[in-house]
Amino acid sequence: xxxxxxxxxxxxxxxxNDFVLLPDADARLTLDADTVRWLTDRRAGIxxxxxxxxxxxxxxxxxxxxxxxxxxxxxxxxYNADGSVAEMxxxxxxxxxxxxxxxxxxxxxxxxxxxxxxxxxxxxxGDLVATNMGPWRLxxxxxxxxxxxxxxxxxxxxxxxxSALSIDVGNPHTVVALPEAVDLATLDLTSxxxxxxxxxxxxxxxFVRPLGxxxxxxxxxxxxxxxxxxxxxxxxxxxxxxxxxxxxxxxTQDWTVDVPGGRLRVRGMPNHEVELAGPAALxxxxxxxxxx
Numbered sequence: 001x002x003x004x005x006x007x008x009x010x011x012x013x014x015x016x017n018d019f020v021l022l023p024d025a026d027a028r029l030t031l032d033a034d035t036v037r038w039l040t041d042r043r044a045g046i047x048x049x050x051x052x053x054x055x056x057x058x059x060x061x062x063x064x065x066x067x068x069x070x071x072x073x074x075x076x077x078x079y080n081a082d083g084s085v086a087e088m089x090x091x092x093x094x095x096x097x098x099x100x101x102x103x104x105x106x107x108x109x110x111x112x113x114x115x116x117x118x119x120x121x122x123x124x125x126g127d128l129v130a131t132n133m134g135p136w137r138l139x140x141x142x143x144x145x146x147x148x149x150x151x152x153x154x155x156x157x158x159x160x161x162x163s164a165l166s167i168d169v170g171n172p173h174t175v176v177a178l179p180e181a182v183d184l185a186t187l188d189l190t191s192x193x194x195x196x197x198x199x200x201x202x203x204x205x206x207f208v209r210p211l212g213x214x215x216x217x218x219x220x221x222x223x224x225x226x227x228x229x230x231x232x233x234x235x236x237x238x239x240x241x242x243x244x245x246x247x248x249x250x251x252t253q254d255w256t257v258d259v260p261g262g263r264l265r266v267r268g269m270p271n272h273e274v275e276l277a278g279p280a281a282l283x284x285x286x287x288x289x290x291x292x
Contacts, residue, residue, distance in 0.1 A: 090232020
């Protein structure tokens with residue numbers, strides 16, 4: 001368990017992708033997988049899709065994160081609900097930024113935060129929080145350029161697999177072009193989809209249904225979590241894949257993406273980067289005693 005018995009926390013969500021935030025300005029808190037799993041347990045703990053430790057970037061243990069301290073004062077130390085460490089989380093960046101502003105740790109409308117995937121630049125836009133998600137890439141550009149797809153995904157071993165495109169937006173994603181005959185709402189995502197070829201570090205898997213020009217709906221099975229109400233990086237990957245299939249390798253329009261937890265906007269940016277915008281809410285504060 002963690003090296004403290006009582007923790008302060010804030011509960012927040014971005015389009016119902018929810019997180020337990022743990023302030024650690026003194027960098028005294030060490031999290032292990034058991035603690036993370038207990039905190040995110042929706043029956044025995046607080047409940048959430050992940051845990052975010054709020055820690056000064058200069059105190060991060062990873063060299064690559066500490067190197068960001070000159071531009072970002074705060075590090076989003078993110079953990080999946082199963083206790084595994086993650087590179088970053090798109091919805092989490094907005095909730096993290098909302099927390100920094102509420103606590104007076106950042107006061108501007110624009111600032112950078114540190115993640116294991118590199119700097120993420122935040123911009124407050126009315127009721128929305130926009131995150132420059134940085135550069136993205138096709139995992140296998142040669143195959144994707146030739147075939148439009150580079151992977152196969154199946155939910156049922158007895159069914160034919162569906163074609164998919166693998167995209168890295170700081171963490172791995174596999175986006176499925178859902179056949180028209182398949183109802184997005186009825187997919188059973190209680191078990192992890194089978195991806196072939198198997199990504200070396202696993203993958204988030206998105207299932208996409210076009211709704212109109214620049215408008216898609218999506219459901220997602222998150223690596224290390226299961227199905228979530230929303231996934232920010234998954235929303236970005238889904239919009240990029242749909243744009244790619246539409247013959248626009250660089251998005252030239254805004255994409256509206258509907259997820260079970262709400263609606264987000266994806267916008268292409270210069271230098272092969274992409275921006276995600278959506279709401280962020282902080283809903284509760286408290287303390288929790290960790291089990292012995």
